Amino acid sequence: MLKSAMMIVAALAASPALIASPTDPKEEARELFKQVVEIPTVQGRGEVPRLIALLSDRFRAEGLSDITVKPHGETASMILRWSAPGKPKLKPILLMGHLDVVEANRSDWQDDPFIFREKDGYYWGRGTVDNKAGILAITMSLLHLKRSGFTPARDIILLFTGDEETDGEGSRLAASQWRSLIDAEFALNSDSGGGGFTADGKALGYGLQTAEKTYRSYHFTARNRGGHSSRPRPDNAIYDLSAALTRLSAHRFTPVMNETTRAYLTERAKQETGGLGDAMRRWLADENDGNAADIIEADEKEIGLTRTRCVATRLAGGHADNALPQMAQATVNCRIIPGVAPENVLAELQMIAGGDITVTQSDAFGDATPASPLRPDVVNAYTQAVQKRFPGVPIIPQMSAGATDSVFIRAIGIPAYGVGGEWLIIPEDERAHGLDERIPVKSFYDNIDIWTDMLRDLAG
Ligand SMILES: [Zn+2]
Incomplete structure (x- = not known):
């Protein structure tokens, strides 16, 4: 560990271009995560459009400006398209996440759920796991890829919905009225999947969600x-x-x-x-x-x-x-x-x-939907991105007992895969929808890196 860190320092010192870089990517991701968590996107508060504006500004600043904002009720959903040049041979990939969070009462939590904090090796706040870490992983991976000069070989479409936790209208509308904007060969959803470890470091595996009851x-x-x-x-x-x-x-x-x-x-x-x-x-x-x-x-x-x-x-x-x-x-x-x-x-x-x-x-x-087939390209991309960081960790296909936005996408014949790159300590960190939600700091950055690798693989 120490040796490789020192080698990176040496490499940085030898590379003036990297040193001149205006912002450290980790600092940038943390700063954006703080802002995203502190916008309380709970149903009824009308805050989702503000979060969409924040994210849209970041994308536009990098030249990703094909953005459609779709208001529905007091909330909204956003769709972004990063078009491949020319006539791509492959159909687009759809990347999914949701911007809304479950309500959290200040009096029940140790600290304010909508004030972002770093403590004990964790980032704390409502949505740090469900699903704002996923929103950051998709957002930062696209920004990193764009800056690195990456050109997609197929269109990459992003769908961030504004009411997954309640009505599911964003995904239902995407699968019907907005279908032409999101049509894709398959979807990768950041809202399920992900890894588990016990407190003493035993790997339980990374889940790959392909089905929902x-x-x-x-x-x-x-x-x-x-x-x-x-x-x-x-x-x-x-x-x-x-x-x-x-x-x-x-x-x-x-x-x-x-x-x-x-x-x-x-x-x-x-x-x-x-x-x-x-x-x-x-x-x-x-x-x-x-x-x-x-x-x-x-x-x-x-x-x-x-x-x-x-x-x-x-x-x-x-x-x-x-x-x-x-x-x-x-x-x-x-x-x-x-x-x-x-x-x-x-x-x-x-x-x-x-x-x-x-x-x-x-x-x-939602409708009854079939299990999405275990496509070798998706399974391999996820497996390689995860195992590069956690050698030998098993990738375990999963059926969820609950439903996510994927249910509407699968219903129109687009296979959908929950491929979250984050990991948690099980059961200590299982706090989505519950009290004192938190994500390990390292897991937050691993998630971004895993999505970057997967997209390079599947859209490159
Ligand atoms: Zn969720």
């Missing part, structure tokens, strides 16, 4: 003619509903394996010993081994990996203490595995609930 909610509704509670009958809306929910709690959907979860399990099986590792190897050997899938699903680290999961989340019912209930209703939230149609889940839920209960869809987010 589909979000749907359903109402289980029981209706009854009701009556006086002094004259109870066997038929009762609350009892009918509770019996249906008891059946739901025992129900298990059919296990499904796809290319992403197969690749994930192949890597995880190398790390796991004991019963869990055995079950992983058994399921990989035989997809019909439901017992092996059940053992994996029962492990707290792997919940949701093997199948669709549905769970009761809310209850309502009855209208008076002294009346038989005329209505009882539960909300059941489902995370549907890619490849399974939401209509089929609704039909299966109706079967479980039985004839006394009506099951209807109550909420949806």
Whole structure:
């Protein structure tokens, strides 16, 4: 370490051009990160346009001026195109991130969530992980590439949305009304993927997100003619509903394996010993081994990996203490595995609930989308950029149980890949959406370097 640092110092001393450089790139990135974190881009505060103006100024100053700002509601999204010269043979690449952050209350945090701080080897503040580090990684990598004289062999398109954490309108509109501006061969999203290490330095691997489960909610509704509670009958809306929910709690959907979860399990099986590792190897050997899938699903680290999961989340019912209930209703939230149609889940839920209960869809987010194929060019670019810094660290394909902006992009046939270059200490730094969000200082700069290498590789 020390030796290589000294060699760099020697190289710098021998290169007057580098010494004359006006700003140290690390200083520049830190200074911009501070400004980006300190703009509180929470839903309802109307601050996203100010952040877009800040970033647009930086891009324009480097000659990247093909920028479109799209207001929607109180927020906005931005699209930038860096065109390749001539007639490029390859279709564009789309780079994605989101500018908004989840609300954070000053009184709950150790320090002000919207004052950027460096402390104990970390950068602290709301959004330092989700997703402003990603915004900086994409922004700084484009600025570095532009300054270095890099010429893209295909168009690079950037899409920064303004409401990923809430409505997802930016990405939904990009995939529909603004499609001609963002159309691409594939998308790289900074909002998922990324690496994990334990506190004692053991590498858990870098995730490459290729799939997301589909979000749907359903109402289980029981209706009854009701009556006086002094004259109870066997038929009762609350009892009918509770019996249906008891059946739901025992129900298990059919296990499904796809290319992403197969690749994930192949890597995880190398790390796991004991019963869990055995079950992983058994399921990989035989997809019909439901017992092996059940053992994996029962492990707290792997919940949701093997199948669709549905769970009761809310209850309502009855209208008076002294009346038989005329209505009882539960909300059941489902995370549907890619490849399974939401209509089929609704039909299966109706079967479980039985004839006394009506099951209807109550909420949806995005379409059901297939897992994006593990394209060798993307997998190799990410693997090489990561392993150049962390030799031998496994790259593990991932399916998210939650949804990001990628869901709308995959739905129109553009494969999308979560390839965050940041890493965190697990579980200590898992604070996205939570309190005292922070990113290791070194991870912040590694993220920029990993994106720079990936883009050089995929767009060069
Ligand atoms: Zn996010």
